[in-house]
Amino acid sequence: MAKLLLVLVCFLVTFGVTLIRTNATTYTVGDNSGWDVSTDLETWPQGKKFYVGDALLFQYSSIYSVCEVTRENYDSCNTSNVIATYTDGNTTIPLSKPGEMYFVCGEELYCLGGMKLQVNVLTNSTAGAPQAQSTLPQPSSKTNSPSAILPSTGVVHNNGRDSFVMVFLGFMATMLWMVQI
Numbered sequence: 458m459a460k461l462l463l464v465l466v467c468f469l470v471t472f473g474v475t476l477i478r479t480n481a482t483t484y485t486v487g488d489n490s491g492w493d494v495s496t497d498l499e500t501w502p503q504g505k506k507f508y509v510g511d512a513l514l515f516q517y518s519s520i521y522s523v524c525e526v527t528r529e530n531y532d533s534c535n536t537s538n539v540i541a542t543y544t545d546g547n548t549t550i551p552l553s554k555p556g557e558m559y560f561v562c563g564e565e566l567y568c569l570g571g572m573k574l575q576v577n578v579l580t581n582s583t584a585g586a587p588q589a590q591s592t593l594p595q596p597s598s599k600t601n602s603p604s605a606i607l608p609s610t611g612v613v614h615n616n617g618r619d620s621f622v623m624v625f626l627g628f629m630a631t632m633l634w635m636v637q638i
Contacts, residue, residue: 515547
């Protein structure tokens with residue numbers, strides 16, 4: 458009976474960790490258009506829910522940059538006092554705490570032209586987390602972006618049946634190990 462209880466506890470812990478770990482989503486800002494002055498960044502976040510543990514992937518050409526700023530600097534496109542600046546053309550920013558986050562292009566004229574983004578990060582919840590979608594990958598259209606392939610929806614999901622297969626295989630290995638003891 459003790460062996461069965463141990464196996465059940467191991468399975469539940471492994472399954473729980475897999476669920477927590479696999480709900481993270483990476484959103485490509487601007488989808489296929491990327492972080493660009495021609496992208497409608499004001500409406501891009503609509504219909505999306507951002508959770509702690511998710512990430513924003515900014516892909517942009519060398520004439521742009523990404524600056525994380527305060528709300529005041531976001532409203533005025535002030536880039537002289539920023540929280541962080543990124544210039545590598547392929548920036549992933551983890552969403553590590555709940556609340557509003559603000560991003561602007563480091564070039565004030567592009568920011569004034571609409572190249573800025575506001576997202577509301579919610580506390581992590583498995584109930585409302587997005588589910589994996591089947592889409593064919595499309596390469597980025599940015600000139601200096603890496604050759605990494607991204608889904609055409611602009612969302613990279615780290616969950617799916619592979620995680621559950623891993624849990625199942627781990628459970629079966631534990632069962633076989635317990636039978637031999």
